[in-house]
Amino acid sequence: MPPRRRGASGFHGVRERPNGWYSAEIRAGDVRLGLGTFRSAREAARAYDAAAWRLDRPRSQMNFWDVFTREEAQRLAPPPRLITDMDRADHARRQRRLLVAEEDERAMAEWRRRHPEDVDAEHAYWAERTARRRSERADRRQRKAVANEQCDIVSAGGRSFFTSDDERWDDDWLSTSDDTDEDDDGDGSDLE
Secondary structure: OOOOOOOOOOOOOEEEOOOOOEEEEEEEOOEEEEEEEEOOHHHHHHHHHHHHHHOOOOHHHOOOOOOOOHHHHHHHOOOOOOOOHHHHHHHHHHHHHHHHHHHHHHHHHHHHHHOHHHHHHHHHHHHHHHHHHHHHHHHHHHHHHHHHHHHHHHHOOOOOOOOOOOHHHHHHHOOOOOOOOOOOOOOOOOOO
16 A cells, blocks of 8 residues: 555644644554644654554655664654643633633623713723822932932032931932833723
């Protein structure tokens, strides 16, 4: 019997799945043996060749002719991707979360459609909060700049207008880091 035609993947016994992974399978008599799923067609072809060596297939039915022993084929073949019960449970959990998120989005869109006055009030709240936080950051920067100037004056031998027990000396240690952009209020939420 002539060797089977190579598939669309370019390798014997390798099929591309819709998700972009590749599956390897080989026939043993009337039975088709699944060899696993792999990230690349080349890995799947190596798995096919390892199985072909175990089934004593002729070299003309192998994908790679640079392998000369069964042991070498086994060594080059990647392990199959195993789908365990835990993988299935994780997948089901992610699917449930996705459904909940989609339903939540639909409910929020419906709420926005029915209650535009609440949406306007929410936008006003966030605009006021953003303006207040920007103002607070600007005030901290100014207080820190004054404290730094006083420290520089004292370190240069001058006299500060702060007294020794003035709390404004502590302003030198204020955090003025601002890792947000101009449109962000710094709380991590994004309301569009």
